[in-house]
Amino acid sequence: MSEQQNARVETPYRQAVLFALKPEPPPLGSITDHTPAYLLPLAGKCLADRMLGRLADIGVSEVFILIQGDSNAGAAFFEDGTRWGVNIQLIDVRSPEQAVERLKVINLEPPFLLGDLYRFPVLDETSLKELSDAGTALVTHSDGEPTGWAALASDALETCRAAENPDKLFDILAATTNHRVMEANVLSCVSARDLLLSLDVLLGNKVNSQVVSGASGDPGLWIGAGSVIHPTVDLAPPVWIGENCRIGRRTQLGPNVTISDNCVLGERSIITRTCVLPGTSIGDELELDETVADRNYLAYADAGQTVAIPDPFLIAPNKPLAVASMLGAFLGRLLALLLLPPTLPALALVWLTGLACGQRRPIEVVECVRLPAPTDPMLWKTFGNRRWAAGAHRGWNALRDTRILKVLAAIPNIALGRLHWVGLAPRTVEETMALSEDWKMLYLGSKPGLFQLAEIDQRHIGESSEDQQFSSEAFYAASQSVRQDMRIVLRGLFSPRPRHAPADQTAILTLSTGDTAIDQLHDFLHHELNSRSVSKVKTEAIITAAHEAMTNVIKHAYDLKPGLPVQLHLRGDAERVELELFDKGKEFKPETIAKPDFSEAASGGFGWHLINSIADQVGASRLNGWNQLTLVFDHSPEGETQDEY
Amino acid sequence: MSIKTTLEGNIIIIEAEDKRLDMQSVPAFKDSVIGQLAPGKSIVLDLRAVDFIDSTGLGALLAILRRVKETDGTMVLVEVSEQTLAMFRLVKMTRIFDIYATREEALNLMNR
Numbered sequence: 224m225s226e227q228q229n230a231r232v233e234t235p236y237r238q239a240v241l242f243a244l245k246p247e248p249p250p251l252g253s254i255t256d257h258t259p260a261y262l263l264p265l266a267g268k269c270l271a272d273r274m275l276g277r278l279a280d281i282g283v284s285e286v287f288i289l290i291q292g293d294s295n296a297g298a299a300f301f302e303d304g305t306r307w308g309v310n311i312q313l314i315d316v317r318s319p320e321q322a323v324e325r326l327k328v329i330n331l332e333p334p335f336l337l338g339d340l341y342r343f344p345v346l347d348e349t350s351l352k353e354l355s356d357a358g359t360a361l362v363t364h365s366d367g368e369p370t371g372w373a374a375l376a377s378d379a380l381e382t383c384r385a386a387e388n389p390d391k392l393f394d395i396l397a398a399t400t401n402h403r404v405m406e407a408n409v410l411s412c413v414s415a416r417d418l419l420l421s422l423d424v425l426l427g428n429k430v431n432s433q434v435v436s437g438a439s440g441d442p443g444l445w446i447g448a449g450s451v452i453h454p455t456v457d458l459a460p461p462v463w464i465g466e467n468c469r470i471g472r473r474t475q476l477g478p479n480v481t482i483s484d485n486c487v488l489g490e491r492s493i494i495t496r497t498c499v500l501p502g503t504s505i506g507d508e509l510e511l512d513e514t515v516a517d518r519n520y521l522a523y524a525d526a527g528q529t530v531a532i533p534d535p536f537l538i539a540p541n542k543p544l545a546v547a548s549m550l551g552a553f554l555g556r557l558l559a560l561l562l563l564p565p566t567l568p569a570l571a572l573v574w575l576t577g578l579a580c581g582q583r584r585p586i587e588v589v590e591c592v593r594l595p596a597p598t599d600p601m602l603w604k605t606f607g608n609r610r611w612a613a614g615a616h617r618g619w620n621a622l623r624d625t626r627i628l629k630v631l632a633a634i635p636n637i638a639l640g641r642l643h644w645v646g647l648a649p650r651t652v653e654e655t656m657a658l659s660e661d662w663k664m665l666y667l668g669s670k671p672g673l674f675q676l677a678e679i680d681q682r683h684i685g686e687s688s689e690d691q692q693f694s695s696e697a698f699y700a701a702s703q704s705v706r707q708d709m710r711i712v713l714r715g716l717f718s719p720r721p722r723h724a725p726a727d728q729t730a731i732l733t734l735s736t737g738d739t740a741i742d743q744l745h746d747f748l749h750h751e752l753n754s755r756s757v758s759k760v761k762t763e764a765i766i767t768a769a770h771e772a773m774t775n776v777i778k779h780a781y782d783l784k785p786g787l788p789v790q791l792h793l794r795g796d797a798e799r800v801e802l803e804l805f806d807k808g809k810e811f812k813p814e815t816i817a818k819p820d821f822s823e824a825a826s827g828g829f830g831w832h833l834i835n836s837i838a839d840q841v842g843a844s845r846l847n848g849w850n851q852l853t854l855v856f857d858h859s860p861e862g863e864t865q866d867e868y
Numbered sequence: 869m870s871i872k873t874t875l876e877g878n879i880i881i882i883e884a885e886d887k888r889l890d891m892q893s894v895p896a897f898k899d900s901v902i903g904q905l906a907p908g909k910s911i912v913l914d915l916r917a918v919d920f921i922d923s924t925g926l927g928a929l930l931a932i933l934r935r936v937k938e939t940d941g942t943m944v945l946v947e948v949s950e951q952t953l954a955m956f957r958l959v960k961m962t963r964i965f966d967i968y969a970t971r972e973e974a975l976n977l978m979n980r
Binding site for chain 1: 878891903908924930931959977
């Protein structure tokens with residue numbers, strides 16, 4: 224085994240702040256959909272692991288990681304940092320600007336290091352001495368290009384906190400300090416090219432502080448436990464092979480090749496200057512040069528792009544068996560197969576009923592995306608999801624919506640293995656493409672099912688919004704298990720009727736001024752007041768007052784401009800109703816409203832008078848640019864006439 | 869689910885008082901919180917007492933956030949327990965919500 228000592232160095236740095244901001248475009252394209260680039264293995268150890276180990280070696284005890292994007296993998300990897308003997312605080316941020324905002328509330332004690340989780344200048348003893356002597360200094364490549372790393376002394380702290388985003392922060396540092404520490408070796412996962420260059424550095428043993436681990440016989444060769452290499456394989460060092468790999472006959476590997484854990488390489492392939500990521504299967508007679516290969520993706524270093532390979536005999540995932548979920552799926556299919564014969568007569572009967580109700584095709588087949596699916600739509604396959612078709616006959620529509628009939632229609636698909644008893648709602652290609660990126664990612668990694676947590680949650684809490692559906696599906700995808708599935712089936716079969724909202728619930732209407740605003744207001748009020756058992760007379764009165772208030776907002780606050788925000792809050796019951804109307808228009812000053820002119824010459828201006836006449840209490844205020852008008856109706860159905868002037 | 873509300877200037881601090889934000893408590897929780905919302909006011913939702921959240925709880929938080937955003941308001945979460953934070957990360961909702969370790973940190977930033 225080839226080993227070099229990690230150099231422990233005394234430095235004044237006790238804290239490090241690392242930005243883990245998702246570069247655009249994403250490094251390594253679709254390869255980083257499932258694993259962040261800083262967690263991809265570089266000869267056995269990912270960049271983050273190497274970085275934290277080095278920081279611990281130089282005395283850093285507290286690391287703040289400002290992470291944008293999917294932090295789940297990062298959180299699971301870093302935990303609290305005890306693995307490296309440091310205290311790690313992971314802070315989720317939504318944007319680079321927010322990352323710099325967060326710097327303002329982190330308790331930082333200069334001098335400290337500022338860095339980038341995607342790039343790591345290896346910081347040998349000489350560089351560290353230069354940094355600590357300089358106070359505030361930038362770490363650059365040999366050509367002077369910034370690496371995203373710097374050392375900050377107390378003079379730079381407030382200046383940096385004033386920056387708008389990390390790029391500006393480094394611009395400020397570049398402008399305010401002349402100190403530069405150059406690093407020849409910078410490990411990076413920002414692109415396929417950078418990844419391969421980093422592997423060249425590591426496999427070439429160019430950095431004392433970075434160990435390449437693994438069993439090694441000859442210099443420049445590392446072979447992990449459990450790997451089987453055919454005797455005719457030609458290895459040209461440096462080559463690093465992880466654990467449990469299989470390399471086929473007459474394949475040529477190297478130089479500068481890393482084959483990560485659990486990979487299978489076919490026969491007579493030629494692999495040079497390539498990184499094969501874990502769980503990848505490479506076919507026979509392939510030539511790979513200057514690429515990063517991951518499951519069914521290739522990232523080309525020279526072209527700077529990632530391509531999906533649709534043919535699994537060329538390059539494909541080499542997935543380990545997930546026994547529990549396979550067993551669950553098998554048993555589910557078996558159950559459906561057993562249920563199929565006795566339910567066929569019932570299926571036929573329902574089908575005939577559909578025909579009798581005038582349905583030309585009682586069963587429709589909708590092509591839905593077969594899950595799990597890769598992220599590239601080019602690689603999606605579909606299956607025919609059978610369900611009872613909607614029609615004009617009310618009885619038929621009521622019948623087709625019953626749970627038992629939904630189960631009947633789904634049994635054949637479950638028996639064929641295309642659908643599961645429990646999963647996410649089957650979606651067509653178009654519906655899947657229309658999902659937001661996050662939603663699409665989790666959807667593609669899951670399975671389609673008959674019983675859906677989203678539907679059950681909706682039934683239980685009476686909430687059918689997209690937000691609720693997304694969170695239910697995300698929750699299911701993240702916590703999927705056989706036990707969870709069984710719970711969902713039971714809830715699906717026995718879940719209660721939808722809950723009705725209590726009368727004191729606040730109902731909120733948000734709309735924009737325009738042609739339909741008044742209609743929306745009327746519809747909303749009719750619905751809400753009816754559901755609260757407000758009398759018809761009182762309802763009409765309230766709607767009249769609200770109509771006048773809305774008209775005032777449109778005409779006077781917003782000068783008839785369309786597309787401006789208005790919000791209405793309603794709470795109460797049959798006895799007392801409270802309305803609040805919010806707008807962002809010109810300040811409303813009731814004291815400036817002229818008294819109504821009831822003479823024959825009058826041409827309008829009765830709105831405010833009507834409002835005050837109808838409502839029992841009227842209040843107006845303004846906060847943060849919003850006008851708030853409060854109307855309370857709590858006495859007689861007509862409300863008492865108020866003499867307000 | 870009961871909540872405790874305090875006002876600090878234009879910031880409404882809402883503290884959830886029950887341990888679980890799940891399908892049993894979500895309807896009442898949502899009603900209570902939405903009843904406190906008003907345009908022009910920002911919300912700090914303190915979840916220190918909540919040690920369990922399920923899909924309906926996540927949906928409720930999303931719905932509340934949407935309401936707040938409709939009026940140009942901001943909402944942040946503070947004192948989120950490890951289990952709840954893990955749940956957020958698992959379903960990738962850390963990209964949607966601003967989460968701070970303490971109430972003071974959030975108020976500090978919001979008052980700048």
